[in-house]
Amino acid sequence: MKYDPTKHNRQSIRLQNYNYSTAGAYFITICTHQRECLFGESSEGVIQLNRLGKIARSHWMNLPKYHLNLYLDAFVVMPNHLHGILILHVDKAGFDPNICYYNRNSIWRSL
Secondary structure, three states, X not given: OOOOOOOOXXXXXXXXXXXXXXXXXXXXXXXXXXXXXXXXXXXXXXXXXXXXXXXXXXXXXXXXXXXXXXXXXXXXXXXOEEEEEEEEOOOOOOOOHHHHHOOOXXXXXXX
């Protein structure tokens, strides 16, 4: 289904004034531009990732290498988006305040 902003007008569910760098578990969704199916296709309930989908999955799985207080839980790469659970921990060294400012263009440099 092609993305139609007149039909798919979603409101933000982010909490105003909430510090999202606080330790905890966060469910996130990352969508492709205009919801284009860039990561693969779904056939009979099975997702077949293409090259870009495999790159997106690889970058997701490597996030903890760059952010030591970040842990990953369940995730799934869909044809036009990714769902995942991030767990942010605070340890003796303190939390990395830059976790929320991760360079959002880094994945696209690999494409």
